Amino acid sequence: METGGGYRYSMLIHAATPAPVLGGRPAASESHPTASQGPTVKPKIDVSSMNFFYGANRVLENIKLAIHPNQVTALIGPSGCGKSTFLRSLNRMNDIVPGARVEGSIRIDDQDIYASSVDVVDLRRRVGMVFQKSNPFPKSIFENVAYGLRINHMTRSREELRGRVESSLKAAALWDEVRDRLHASAMSLSGGQQQRLCIARALAVEPDILLMDEPASALDPIATQRIEELIYQLKHRYTIVIVTHNMQQAARVSDVTAFFWLGKLVESDRTEKIFTAPTEKLTEDYVTGRFG
Numbered sequence: 541m542e543t544g545g546g547y548r549y550s551m552l553i554h555a556a557t558p559a560p561v562l563g564g565r566p567a568a569s570e571s572h573p574t575a576s577q578g579p580t581v582k583p584k585i586d587v588s589s590m591n592f593f594y595g596a597n598r599v600l601e602n603i604k605l606a607i608h609p610n611q612v613t614a615l616i617g618p619s620g621c622g623k624s625t626f627l628r629s630l631n632r633m634n635d636i637v638p639g640a641r642v643e644g645s646i647r648i649d650d651q652d653i654y655a656s657s658v659d660v661v662d663l664r665r666r667v668g669m670v671f672q673k674s675n676p677f678p679k680s681i682f683e684n685v686a687y688g689l690r691i692n693h694m695t696r697s698r699e700e701l702r703g704r705v706e707s708s709l710k711a712a713a714l715w716d717e718v719r720d721r722l723h724a725s726a727m728s729l730s731g732g733q734q735q736r737l738c739i740a741r742a743l744a745v746e747p748d749i750l751l752m753d754e755p756a757s758a759l760d761p762i763a764t765q766r767i768e769e770l771i772y773q774l775k776h777r778y779t780i781v782i783v784t785h786n787m788q789q790a791a792r793v794s795d796v797t798a799f800f801w802l803g804k805l806v807e808s809d810r811t812e813k814i815f816t817a818p819t820e821k822l823t824e825d826y827v828t829g830r831f832g
């Protein structure tokens with residue numbers, strides 16, 4: 541990638557179709573802070589002995605994964621292996637599913653997020669989420685971003701609200717495209733712009749973790765590239781966990797990749813290692829396209 545030669549791991553990913561090189565990426569040595577951060581860096585999210593059930597059906601089994609701050613962690617694996625369920629368990633989105641139950645421990649900043657003392661509304665503010673299908677409110681661009689600030693009483697004046705909307709739109713790389721039509725309907729934006737608006741809406745309430753479930757899978761290649769570039773910038777301020785069924789995307793945007801298969805976490809490691817020299821045969825078979 542950094543050398544301008546397409547995918548970083550094209551040796552293993554033979555199914556890759558050439559894609560444009562992302563702009564502004566740092567040198568390879570900077571893009572994998574995992575190794576240099578060493579074992580002393582505390583995980584932002586620490587999952588252990590986690591099981592997840594829908595009714596009697598166990599869909600995640602004995603998951604152990606530490607997710608580090610200011611990195612992008614990609615969750616990959618075949619459809620139905622539990623990626624979305626895992627992601628949603630990190631901000632308790634699954635709570636609303638009748639019969640859903642989680643066992644084990646999920647800690648964020650050393651706090652058990654399933655403890656009875658946890659304020660779930662505040663948890664979801666701190667752990668923002670962006671979905672596959674962009675879901676702006678049928679309101680203006682401005683009001684979409686202002687919404688969370690208003691309901692959380694996060695600004696004290698009209699000026700401050702405007703400032704926060706602007707900085708969120710800038711952080712989501714959308715400001716330049718919408719600054720002259722902030723009061724137009726969000727529905728008038730393109731698919732890619734709507735997705736960046738949803739990212740701006742999530743960022744407005746100052747989360748420190750951003751969960752993204754296949755955020756670009758409904759977008760065209762150019763819009764996808766913009767989202768990937770944005771993810772790359774955002775990781776300097778946020779901890780990002782992204783589900784993707786697109787292995788090239790995982791290779792491009794993530795520092796760490798976790799491979800799920802049939803409800804189990806087969807292997808997680810630096811993305812480079814997962815795509816070039818995975819430990820498990822199953823991982824190698826999957827990333828080389830032998831099944832999935």
Ligand SMILES: Nc1ncnc2c1ncn2[C@@H]1O[C@H](COP(=O)(O)OP(=O)(O)O)[C@@H](O)[C@H]1O
Nearest residue numbers: 594599617618619620621622623624625626637
């Ligand atoms: N709301 C739900 N109720 C019952 N089963 C579900 C629900 N959501 C997902 N599942 C099941 O849980 C398993 C994991 O699904 P999911 O987390 O969506 O996987 P992935 O995102 O990897 O495709 C699948 O067998 C799926 O059918």
Ligand SMILES: [Mg+2]
Nearest residue numbers: 623624625783
């Ligand atoms: Mg899914």
